[in-house]
Amino acid sequence: MNCKAITLALGFLAALTPTPAAEAPPDPADLLRAVRSAQSHQKANLAGSLRTQPADVMKRPVEASFRFIADGPVIQYRFTDPDPVTLRIAFGAGGSDLTQSGSSSDGKFTPAAYGRRVMGTDLTYEDLALRFIYWTAATIEGEDKMKTRPVWRIRLKSPGGTSNYASVVVWVEKESGALFKAEGFDGAGKLIKRFEVVAAQIIKRAWFLKVMRVETFDPGSGKLVSRTSMEIEPPAES
DSSP, X not given: OOXXXXXXXXXXXXXXXXXXXXXXXXXXXXXXXXXXXXXXXXXXXXXXXXXXXXXXXXXXXXXXXXXXXXXXXXXXXXXXXXXXXEEEEEEOSSOEXXXXXXXXXXXXXXXXXXXXXXXXXXXXXXXXXXXXXXXXXXXXXXXEEETTEEEEEEEEEOOSSSOSOSEEEEEEETTTXXXXXXXXXXXXXOEEEEEEEEEEEEETTEEEEEEEEEEEEOTTTOXXXXXXXXXXXXXXXX
């Protein structure tokens, strides 16, 4: 996987223009601004799926299929299975707005609704709308290497309210600004969820998500509760 120019707009699904690397840590607000601005450059209509497998393999997995439609700063997830529901995310300068149509709960999402699961999977509406990339309390904690690439490790603090997370740590590649990984923690600093890009693909000279792994943990024991896979299919050849 060439990880030089990919981030996601799940959010986690948009290619970034390169951001020059610097010897001194950059302003974390600038890095997050670059991630957010990437949403306005995407054009796509692709098939995808979500699959949540509980850690207990004897339990039945939860699956949902969708169309991923990106048109600038507006992204739609059009689910057809198990239910016909459209989720529309509008990424703006100050936040992301999520609306739903095709179900009994049509309309704009309230803050309390963002914690619910998407189509019964372990991915929440808060995760899908990438609300944490708009948090303003951000600190660069240090440098790491992921997939041989140098990255900045940034901690974001929740402004409070109804977020599932008290803080989120993101790993952003120095050279490109690509978002490689994110981890969400509770108020006690215990890991709740981990997001990581597993594979990417080139579509019309742009990098797109191919597979993202989302792992949910029990904060008390630290044990894996379930693993969700988001997969985006390549377009059919013309």
